[in-house]
Amino acid sequence: MFFSSPFKLRDKGIMGMNQRNSGYIGRYNPRKLYPLVDNKLKTKIIAREANVTTPALLGVITIQAEVEGVEQYIKETPGFVIKPAKGSGGKGILVITKVENGRYYKPNGSEESLSEIKRHVTDILAGLFSLGGSADVAVVEGLIQFDNAFDGFSFEGVPDVRVIVFKGFPVMAMMRLSTAASDGKANLHQGAVGVGVDITTGAAINAVQFDKPVKYHPDTNKELALLQVPKWERLIYLASSCYEMSGMGYLGTDMVLDRDLGPMLLELNARPGLAIQIANGQGILPRLKLIESLGDDHGMTVEQRIDFCKKHFSQNSPKLKI
Amino acid sequence: MNARTFFFVLVAGLLTLGIFQTVQRHVAFDIPWLPGETRTIWNIDAKIDFDANNGAVSASLTTPERQAGYTKISQNAASPGYGLSFLDDGKTQKAEWTIREATGKQTLYYNIQVLEDPKSLDQQILEMPALFEEQYEAAGLAAGTVIIKDAMKTSADAFSFTREVLKQLNAESPNQNVALILTGKTNKTDVLIALLNGAKISTKKVGALLLEDGRRRQHLTPLVEVFQEKDGVISSQLFDATSINSVDRNNLLLWDQSGKSLLELTGGSDSKVSFSMIQQEQPALSALLQKNENEHLFNFSIHSLPIEDQSLFKGILMIPLGVMIVVMMRVLIGLKTSGTFMPVLIAMAFIQTSLVTGLVGFVLLVAIGLFIRSYLSHLNLLLVSRISTVIIMVILLIALFGVLSYKLGLTEGLKITFFPMIILSWTIERMSVLWEEEGAKEVFSQGGGSLLVAVLAYFVMSNDVTRHLMFNFIGLQFVVMALVLLLGSYTGYRLLELRRFKPLADKE
Numbered sequence: 001m002f003f004s005s006p007f008k009l010r011d012k013g014i015m016g017m018n019q020r021n022s023g024y025i026g027r028y029n030p031r032k033l034y035p036l037v038d039n040k041l042k043t044k045i046i047a048r049e050a051n052v053t054t055p056a057l058l059g060v061i062t063i064q065a066e067v068e069g070v071e072q073y074i075k076e077t078p079g080f081v082i083k084p085a086k087g088s089g090g091k092g093i094l095v096i097t098k099v100e101n102g103r104y105y106k107p108n109g110s111e112e113s114l115s116e117i118k119r120h121v122t123d124i125l126a127g128l129f130s131l132g133g134s135a136d137v138a139v140v141e142g143l144i145q146f147d148n149a150f151d152g153f154s155f156e157g158v159p160d161v162r163v164i165v166f167k168g169f170p171v172m173a174m175m176r177l178s179t180a181a182s183d184g185k186a187n188l189h190q191g192a193v194g195v196g197v198d199i200t201t202g203a204a205i206n207a208v209q210f211d212k213p214v215k216y217h218p219d220t221n222k223e224l225a226l227l228q229v230p231k232w233e234r235l236i237y238l239a240s241s242c243y244e245m246s247g248m249g250y251l252g253t254d255m256v257l258d259r260d261l262g263p264m265l266l267e268l269n270a271r272p273g274l275a276i277q278i279a280n281g282q283g284i285l286p287r288l289k290l291i292e293s294l295g296d297d298h299g300m301t302v303e304q305r306i307d308f309c310k311k312h313f314s315q316n317s318p319k320l321k322i
Numbered sequence: 323m324n325a326r327t328f329f330f331v332l333v334a335g336l337l338t339l340g341i342f343q344t345v346q347r348h349v350a351f352d353i354p355w356l357p358g359e360t361r362t363i364w365n366i367d368a369k370i371d372f373d374a375n376n377g378a379v380s381a382s383l384t385t386p387e388r389q390a391g392y393t394k395i396s397q398n399a400a401s402p403g404y405g406l407s408f409l410d411d412g413k414t415q416k417a418e419w420t421i422r423e424a425t426g427k428q429t430l431y432y433n434i435q436v437l438e439d440p441k442s443l444d445q446q447i448l449e450m451p452a453l454f455e456e457q458y459e460a461a462g463l464a465a466g467t468v469i470i471k472d473a474m475k476t477s478a479d480a481f482s483f484t485r486e487v488l489k490q491l492n493a494e495s496p497n498q499n500v501a502l503i504l505t506g507k508t509n510k511t512d513v514l515i516a517l518l519n520g521a522k523i524s525t526k527k528v529g530a531l532l533l534e535d536g537r538r539r540q541h542l543t544p545l546v547e548v549f550q551e552k553d554g555v556i557s558s559q560l561f562d563a564t565s566i567n568s569v570d571r572n573n574l575l576l577w578d579q580s581g582k583s584l585l586e587l588t589g590g591s592d593s594k595v596s597f598s599m600i601q602q603e604q605p606a607l608s609a610l611l612q613k614n615e616n617e618h619l620f621n622f623s624i625h626s627l628p629i630e631d632q633s634l635f636k637g638i639l640m641i642p643l644g645v646m647i648v649v650m651m652r653v654l655i656g657l658k659t660s661g662t663f664m665p666v667l668i669a670m671a672f673i674q675t676s677l678v679t680g681l682v683g684f685v686l687l688v689a690i691g692l693f694i695r696s697y698l699s700h701l702n703l704l705l706v707s708r709i710s711t712v713i714i715m716v717i718l719l720i721a722l723f724g725v726l727s728y729k730l731g732l733t734e735g736l737k738i739t740f741f742p743m744i745i746l747s748w749t750i751e752r753m754s755v756l757w758e759e760e761g762a763k764e765v766f767s768q769g770g771g772s773l774l775v776a777v778l779a780y781f782v783m784s785n786d787v788t789r790h791l792m793f794n795f796i797g798l799q800f801v802v803m804a805l806v807l808l809l810g811s812y813t814g815y816r817l818l819e820l821r822r823f824k825p826l827a828d829k830e
Binding site for chain 2 (some may be wrong): 002014018022023043064091128209274291
C-alpha cells in the first residue's frame with residue numbers, strides 16, 4: 001500500500017507535524033524567546049554567557065557600507081563561514097574551506113570571487129534568507145576543523161549532531177552527514193544522510209537518506225554502522241544545558257565537533273524537524289510523554305537529567321509504552 | 323482542560339450562530355438555496371397622449387396599489403420638460419406631471435415593474451364606499467326597480483344579488499325591462515353600478531389590466547368591485563358586467579382602484595391612456611432584492627450597499643473558502659506551497675482570467691521571469707532593487723503578452739493583466755532563490771503544490787452554488803471560521819506523513 005495506516009503510526013509513537021506544532025512547539029516554546037534562537041548572533045552571546053562553546057566569531061557586518069570591509073575579517077583565515085543571523089533551514093550559509101593568495105574556494109573546490117562573497121553579504125543584509133524577509137546582519141565565523149573521527153563519513157561538509165532537548169532532557173539524537181546530493185549541507189531534506197545515534201553511547205543505530213534506509217555513505221561508501229561520535233559525554237552535556245540557556249522547552253540543538261576545541265554549539269532550532277524519528281527508526285512520542293509525566297518539579301540537575309535519559313532511552317532499555 | 327472546553331464552546335457557538343443565521347435568512351427572506359431560480363417580473367408602460375391647450379398642464383395618473391399576487395418593484399416616468407411627483411394620499415397612489423406652458427401634442431410615459439408574488443395580499447378594506455345620489459329618468463327608474471326586485475327574490479346577499487342582476491343583463495334574449503335600461507347606454511358597467519347602487523349595495527369601479535407578454539396599446543378592462551359587510555367584516559368581490567362568470571384574477575393587475583378616474587387632466591384635451599407590457603424572467607434573488615429594497619428589510623446586509631461595492635464583496639466573501647482550502651491542504655494533506663496564501667491570490671486571478679488562460683499565463687510568466695532573473699543573479703544587486711527590477715520585468719512581459727496575443731487574435735491573452743504583479747514578482751524571486759539553493763526539484767514541488775491548491779481554490783471559489791451561498795448567507799462565514807478553528811486544533815497525521823513515515827511504521 002502507498003500509505004501507512006495512521007493507527008500503525010500512532011502505535012509506534014511517531015509524532016506528526018501538526019502534533020509537533022500545537023502540542024510541543026506551541027506549548028513549550030514561549031514566543032518571546034524565539035529571537036534568541038532565530039538570531040544566531042544572539043544565540044552566540046547567550047551561549048558565551050552560559051559557557052557553552054561556539055565557533056569563533058570573526059566579525060559581524062550590519063550595514064551595507066561595511067560590506068566592502070568584509071575582506072579584513074576573512075583574508076588571514078584558513079577558512080570561514082558567512083551566515084545570516086536570522087537565516088532558516090541552512091539558507092544563505094556560505095562555506096569557504098580554503099583561502100589562498102586572496103582566492104577563496106568552496107568545499108567542492110570551485111572558486112568564489114571576492115565580489116561574489118560581497119554580493120552574498122549584500123543579499124544577507126537585505127533579508128533574502130531571513131525569516132519573513134526582514135533586514136538581517138551577516139555573521140562571519142571561523143571554519144570548524146572537523147574531527148578525524150568523521151573521515152569518510154561526510155562529503156564536503158561539516159557533519160553535525162542534532163540533539164532534541166525536551167525540557168532539558170536529551171531525548172533523541174542523530175548525526176547529519178553531508179553528501180554530494182546535499183551540496184555540502186547538513187539538511188536531511190536536501191539529501192544529507194541522517195544517522196540515528198544512541199543517547200547513551202553516541203554510537204550509530206540506523207541511517208537514512210531522503211527518508212529511506214541506507215547502510216553506506218552514498219559518496220564514500222563507508223559503512224555507517226561504524227559511526228561513533230567522539231566526546232559524546234561532553235556533547236550531550238552541552239546540548240542539555242542549552243535548555244537553561246535559552247528557556248525553550250522543545251529545542252533542536254545543532255552541535256559540531258572541532259578537532260581541537262571539542263564539541264561546540266553551532267545553532268539552536270525552535271522548530272526541529274521530524275526526520276530524526278526516521279533516522280532513529282523509532283517514534284519520539286513515548287520519550288516525550290515520559291518526560292512530561294515527570295512534571296515540572298523533579299529538581300534534577302543537568303547530569304541527573306542525562307542519566308535519566310541514558311537509563312530510559314538507550315537501545316538496550318526496555319521498550320517504552322505510550 | 324478549561325481552555326479546551328472554552329474552545330469547543332466557541333466553535334459550537336460559531337457553528338450554531340452561522341447555521342441559525344443562514345436558515346433564518348432562507349425562511350424569513352425567502353432567499354433560495356440554489357442560484358438560478360427565477361421569478362416573473364412584468365414591465366408595464368402606460369402612455370398618455372393628449373393635446374395641450376397652450377397653458378399650464380397638470381396630469382395625474384392613478385397607479386397600481388398593493389394587491390394580491392403582485393408586488394411593485396419600481397416605478398419611473400419619462401416626460402421631457404415636465405415636473406414629476408409620485409403622490410400617495412393613503413388611499414390612492416398617483417403619478418402627477420405638471421408644466422407651466424405646453425402646446426400641441428403631448429406624450430407622457432409611466433413605467434412600472436411588478437413582481438408576481440404569491441405572498442402579496444390585498445389591502446384590508448376598512449370602510450364601505452359611500453352610496454351616491456343619482457337622478458334617473460322615469461322609464462329607466464321603473465325598469466330598474468323591476469330588475470332589482472326580481473334579483474332580490476332569488477338572492478341571499480350582495481354577491482349573489484349581483485350575479486342575478488348580471489344574468490338578466492347578459493341574457494341571450496333580454497326581457498323588456500333590461501332592453502329598456504340598456505338602450506342608449508353603451509356601457510353595461512355603468513348600468514350595473516347604477517342598479518346595485520339603487521339596491522343600496524356599495525360598489526367601486528376598478529380598472530384592470532390583463533397581463534399578456536408582448537401586448538401593446540392595451541386598455542383597462544372596467545370591473546365592478548362589490549362590497550358586503552357581514553359580522554363587522556367587510557369583504558368584496560370583482561365582477562365583470564359583460565359576463566356572468568366570476569372574474570379570474572390570474573394575470574389580472576388591478577391598475578386603477580381609486581374608484582374615480584384613471585387620468586385627471588387639466589389644461590389639455592383629447593387624452594387617451596394606453597398600455598404595453600413585457601414579461602421578464604429574473605433570477606429569484608434579484609427580484610426579491612428589488613422587492614425588499616422598498617421594504618427596508620435588508621438594511622443591515624451587504625445588499626444595502628451600492629451595486630459596485632456589492633460586487634467587490636462578492637469577491638471578498640469568497641476568500642474565506644479559499645483560505646480554508648489552503649488550511650485543509652496544509653494541515654490534512656501536508657502539501658508544500660510557496661507562500662502561505664499565495665495560492666488564494668492566484669486563484670482569485672484565475673477567476674478573472676478563466677482557468678486555462680490563467681494557468682498557461684502564470685506558468686509562462688514565471689518561467690520567463692525565472693530565466694531573466696537568473697541573469698540578474700550575476701549583477702550583485704541589492705535585494706529591493708532586484709525585486710523592483712523583477713516587478714518592472716513582469717509588467718513588461720504582461721504588456722508584451724497582451725499585445726502579442728491581441729495581434730494574433732487571441733483576446734483571451736489580454737486577461738493576463740489580471741495577475742497580481744507584485745505577488746508574481748515575489749513568487750519569481752522566491753522560486754529563483756529556491757532553485758539556486760535547493761535545486762529544481764524543490765521548485766517544481768513547491769510550485770506544483772501552489773498551483774494545485776490554487777486550482778482547487780479556484781474551483782471552489784468560482785462555483786456558482788458556493789458563490790451564491792457565501793454572498794447571500796453571511797452566516798456561512800461563521801461556519802467556515804468554526805471549521806478553520808477546528809482544523810487548527812487537529813493534531814493527527816497529515817496524509818503525506820502517512821507516506822513519509824511508512825518505512826518507519828513497517829519496520830520490524
